[in-house]
Amino acid sequence: MTENNAVLIGKKPTMNYVLACITFFHSGAKEVSIKARGRSISRAIDVAEVVRHRFLPDVKIKSIGIGTDQLLSQEEGNSATNVSTIEITLAR
């Protein structure tokens, strides 16, 4: 892929991220990736569902991938915590 339009999901309201996705598509993007990890994952799926059901019915889910990131916590020295990740690619 040459283009790389990614929306990183954090703790803001779902509609903020929905708007970010729609803006990418309206500016001509063919694909938008929604990325999240940990507890934000359920919000990432909300965003994908709202975008394609309420705003852009021609947008399809191209792929969904899950994975694990290792976080090195600063509190407990050298212990590592695993956090799950998701990447949903929407395409029109």
Add this chain to the structure above:
Amino acid sequence: MTENNAVLIGKKPTMNYVLACITFFHSGAKEVSIKARGRSISRAIDVAEVVRHRFLPDVKIKSIGIGTDQLLSQEEGNSATNVSTIEITLAR
């Protein structure tokens, strides 16, 4: 599919669901579906990642699907709330 081994993710500790998946595979299942909705979705991904990375390296993610369920809330009469869902199918 004739077989239908589903693990429904709720609010219990992640390892309970991991154990349920492993039990299905050890009893000869070729496929196990992990289903969750709403805030349990991130736990569903944790379960899938722990099963395949820590316990059963020969298990692969066959498919991931997302969707929306409509909940009719009893509190506010006839208003409907949408909740996102995920189904992760693991196969060996």
